Amino acid sequence: MLEFDNVEVFYGKVQALRGISLRVDEGEIVALLGNNGAGKSTTLSTASAIVRATSGTVTFDGADISKAHPWNVVGAGLIHVPEGRRIFSTLSVLENLQLGGYLVKERGVVAKRIEQVFELLPLLAERRAQHGGTLSGGEQQMLAIGRALVAGPKMLMLDEPSMGLAPLIVAQVMQVISDIRDQGTTVLLVEQNARAALKVTDRAYVIEEGATTLEGRASDLIADSRIIDAYLGA
Template sequence: MSLRVDEGEIVALLGNNGAGKTSTLSAISGLVRSSGGRIVFDGQDITRAKPPEIVGMGLVHVPEGRRIFSTLSVQENLQMGGYPVRDQAEIQRRIDHVYDLLPRLAERRDQEGGTLSGGEQQMLAIGRAIVAGPRLLMLDEPSMGLAPLVVAAVMRVIAQINASGTSVLLVEQNARAALRIAHRGYVVENGRCVLDAPAAELAGDERVVDAYLGGT
């Protein structure tokens, strides 16, 4: 597996279930140990770094399934994202930024996370990651289980985050949605990158169309 994300990019990681996409994100964020090779972030080898150290460097992972704290309020969930930050005023400034970006969360700031809709929970998971101050945001299947209109809204938010200067590595089963906002993409099969091209080229590649875009 060999891939890169350049500063300011959205890079999509596409592939079928079991191809190794989630494992790749978990290895980068230190949740699992890679058996070989090197992981480099901003010129620094982080292959053996611990997850809190990696987050502190600005590499933040939104896992598959959202994993919000269901009994905590929206505000409390966002505060949890600020655990690497000692300045409480800075944490609140970041939370206010999330509320500006995602006004639905502001409306529900006192509501328990578990009572939100699926789309709102995904927005909350992304918002919590923003509070951590990502330079590279890794998202694992953010569209999973969401209605098409909600998927479009999530993708717009990801594009907005990227436009503000945050690089994004996006694992996404919905290849069509991912390639609409990505700059480049990789196709992963059996733990190996088998295609690497600009997003527009992948969207027009017959192999990608047949395998991931429904043949249209």
């Protein structure tokens, strides 16, 4: 569904991605693991056309999106939830969700998707009139995910959804991600909390210094001594 073929990215003279190749198949949850600065967020930004690949090819749903505009990528159904949630703090929960459907022409479709988000995330339904900035960190993350779902993603890319959240809330976020996949949306997950990520993912890639250094099924990686030493602890 999404494929990177030998993709390189530079920020000026600094190389951020060094020939990354990876794939995410339809119906999967795939995680990108790695330390800060490894290139995980750049990978998502390249897929969503916020960052332009210097070389290599990015393909989504059978089409080359390497030179696409971000709004075309969104229109194709590849939706990016960036790190830090980035909700509109002075708008209500409902208004934030409505903005997720900005490119959707049929208002009835947007309304239906918002109701589906409220079914998946009932806490947002209770908070629908509340300003986004007054929500807790976990609630804001749920709102950011809900807003992305209103866009109608074929595939959802999530950047550090557990950042700054208490362990109980992290577990809730990961359960929501699993539920989203079960409802038919493919997920690419960037996550520093490797233990939490590997519990819900099918496969994972490890990125180090802009290159993929390890890949495999989550059930194998969670028992791999290299992953345990680097990311999981004893």
